[in-house]
């Protein structure tokens with residue numbers, strides 16, 4: 689797959705799945721612009737690792753004015769957006785895994801998770817699509833989760849927020865097919881080595897063993913590269929008739 693001269697926007701490109709995907713795009717010629725909330729030091733290090741002239745913009749995806757400004761800046765500087773990976777996200781309470789039910793979760797936690805994980809995707813889609821529609825070509829991938837396809841007890845806000853991402857993906861795909869824009873989603877299962885996974889597992893040491901033995905048919909976590917492979921394919925010219933899809937990278941969890 690070749691992304692020479694492509695302008696690729698990635699939200700959350702400073703760690704985990706986003707950073708790996710940014711590196712893989714850059715290796716294949718893309719110019720990557722990452723939108724995250726991390727401190728400048730983390731962002732600076734990520735940019736060096738991504739390479740190929742990657743740029744970092746400070747942007748909280750849950751804030752409309754920040755997303756609009758970031759997209760306007762990118763189009764002003766680079767002329768267009770070819771591909772977008774709306775990937776930024778936080779765990780069930782923003783930091784770790786408290787396994788809160790609908791009756792336990794606070795309004796504050798609900799708002800935090802839904803604002804970043806679902807509204808953030810809506811805002812990015814809105815401003816990306818407004819730009820890409822003018823050109824008649826573009827591919828967008830949203831990060832949902834197996835948690836948005838199969839509800840699991842304790843994921844009171846995360847599950848519904850990620851289900852919302854799947855719905856937003858279908859809405860964006862159906863509304864934008866006529867503009868030549870493809871919009872798809874990825875549904876990862878537990879993925880190794882990301883900050884979100886580390887925080888999640890640190891709250892319950894037995895969690896990894898339970899997932900391997902009883903939940904994931906292939907008995908292993910996804911690697912960030914297994915996830916990025918799907919993202920690159922969905923953004924490439926190898927998937928030109930694929931839109932509105934959800935691709936599971938979950939070792940079979942969705943059929944178990």
Ligand code: NAD
Pocket residue numbers: 699700701702703704705706723724725726747748749750775776777778779804831832833834875876877878879880882883884885
């Ligand atoms: P991560 O914590 O390593 O990366 C999250 C990224 O999102 C970071 O770069 C962070 O700076 C950014 N971010 C967080 N809040 C933001 C905000 N308000 N605005 C802009 N950027 C923000 O975690 P990850 O596992 O790589 O997660 C990436 C995506 O994958 C998330 O949407 C997550 O829900 C999803 N996901 C992860 C797993 C998993 O097991 N790790 C499984 C399924 C889905």
